[in-house]
Amino acid sequence: MRLRMIDLYKYRYLYLLLLPGVLWYLVYRYFPMVGVIIAFKDYSFVKGIWGSPWAGLKHFHTIFNSPDFYLIVRNTLLINLYSLMFVFTSSIILALLLNELKQMVFKRAIQTIVYFPHFLSWVIFGGLIVQLLSPKEGIINQIIMLFGGEPIYFMTKSEYFRSVITVSSILKEAGWGAIIYLAALAGIDQEQYEAATIDGANRWHKLLYVTLPGIRNTIILMLILRVGYMLDVSFEQIYIMYNPAVYDVADVLSTYIYRMGLQNAQLSMTTAVGLFQAAVGFVLIYMTNQVAKKTSDISLW
Structure with missing residues (x-):
């Protein structure tokens, strides 16, 4: 004990x-967990958390018996599945492409361009996407009409909405997501390339047998973390870009x-939805981690 106090000093x-980091997590991540109790109560603003009557599992029964809930879960899973297939992999592909560039000035210029959208809020970036896809003034429809086609109402057509969400996510986040893979690529022993x-x-051959194995552990680790968000879609992105015409495919948790x-003001029911969302995320992370532990030499725990 005395030794530990000496180390602490x-x-x-x-x-x-x-x-500061520990305090931030305590204040904004752990202390709010007390509010989870609202999911098991008929919460009232007047009575407060502790004064509100207990409701048991009433709100969970309500959401699980609602047909809208399963539609919303399906939409959330599908959008995240597209994100996992295309947005997640696009970061890896972009990092591999950037790693092949030998002209440092050109490479840094490309990196700056692809990183920049990450620093824009979805209010700005989503607004740009909506303008680009505008049926009258958007450049995409201008090109379509230039070749004799009819303008497409991308933002009000259910069949296009998920594709728009996925492509906009790639444009905004692929560059930023590539950073960690570029760091992993920088750690590969160059003698392996010389030997190859x-x-x-x-x-x-170098890509298949040197590069990808060299970043395999990083890919697995990022995949485990990403799977935990399968029931979580960026609220800002969807809220800025969706409208009542596409609720059937755009409304998410x-x-x-x-x-x-x-x-x-149905706080108890939405807290129950949030608790369900967190529980499923934890189960998915645990299952993915177990699979990774058995099939590779890396895992979260």
Whole structure:
């Protein structure tokens, strides 16, 4: 115990630097967990959390017996599945392409361009996407009409909406997501490439047998973390870009929670939805981690 106190004093400045991060997580991540109790109560603003009567599993029965809930879960899963298939993989592909660039000035310019959209809020970036796809003034429809086609109402057609969401996510986040893979690529021993060249390997062989195995653990780790968000879609993105005409494919759990919780003041029911969302996310992370542990040498725990 005395030794630990000596170490604590010895590294006091490092612990002091750690303190703001710990406080942030306590205040904004852990203390609000007390509010989960609302899911099991008939919450009233007047009575408060502790004064509101207990409701048991009433709100869970309500959401699970609602046909709209299963439609919303389906929409959430499908959009996240598209994101996993295309947005997640696009970051890896972009990192591999950037890694092949040898001209540093050109490489840095491309990196700056693809990173920049990440720093724009969805209010701005989503607004740009809506304008680009405008049936009258959007450049996409202008090109379509230039070739003799009819303008397409992308934002009001259910068959296009998920594709628009996926492509906009790629444009905004693929560059930022590539950073961690570029860092992993930088850690690959260059002697492996030299040995592969001596053995007569071309670029494709080096990609398959040196590059991808070199970042395999990073890909698995990021995949585990990404799977945990399969029931979580960016609220800002959907809210900015959807409209009543595409509710059948665009309404997801985050927008449902906003609409029912803030607009209709059904806080107990939306807390139950949020708790369900968190529980499923935890189960998915656990299952993916177990699979990764058995099939590779990396896992979260």
